[in-house]
Amino acid sequence: MEKEVDERWNRFKESLSQHLKTVPCKPSAPLDKYYDAATKVLKTAEKYEEKDNQRSTYMFYYRFASLCIHTIASHPRYHDPLFREEKRWAIEETKKAMVELESIKATMKESWKADLMDRERRAAERAAEEQKKKREMERREKEKDNVIKTP
Secondary structure, three states: OOOHHHHHHHHHHHHHHHHHHOOOOOOOOOOOHHHHHHHHHHHHHHHHHHOHHHHHHHHHHHHHHHHHHHHHOOOOOOOOOHHHHHHHHHHHHHHHHHHHHHHHHHHHHHHHHHHHHHHHHHHHHHHHHHHHHHHHHHHHHHEEEEEHHHO
């Protein structure tokens, strides 16, 4: 069952791959614009989290973390003291986002596992019901044959 859950997780990540591409840093772009974008992406993630939309929450937390870890951190002015507070904010919020991403992943996997278990249980119940019907039909056929054979 774990294999099926992991396969579903991989399909989920693949389905999001077009939305999760790393934004390359343009050294000529002002660093504060990247921090503004990160703030907006984080707020969007939090909005989806409030709506309990795990797929979108995961996607936007991932975008946020990627923006901070890859894009902002590679900007030429990243270590500039002028952006000390923004840098501190981005590091702290990225840590929180990473924890949230792991939590969402675990929750989604548990949900999928429960779904698979439920499907297996229902399939077993259907199979048992079919077997019961088959035995009942065989019993009736046997009774019918016995009635026909007895003069």
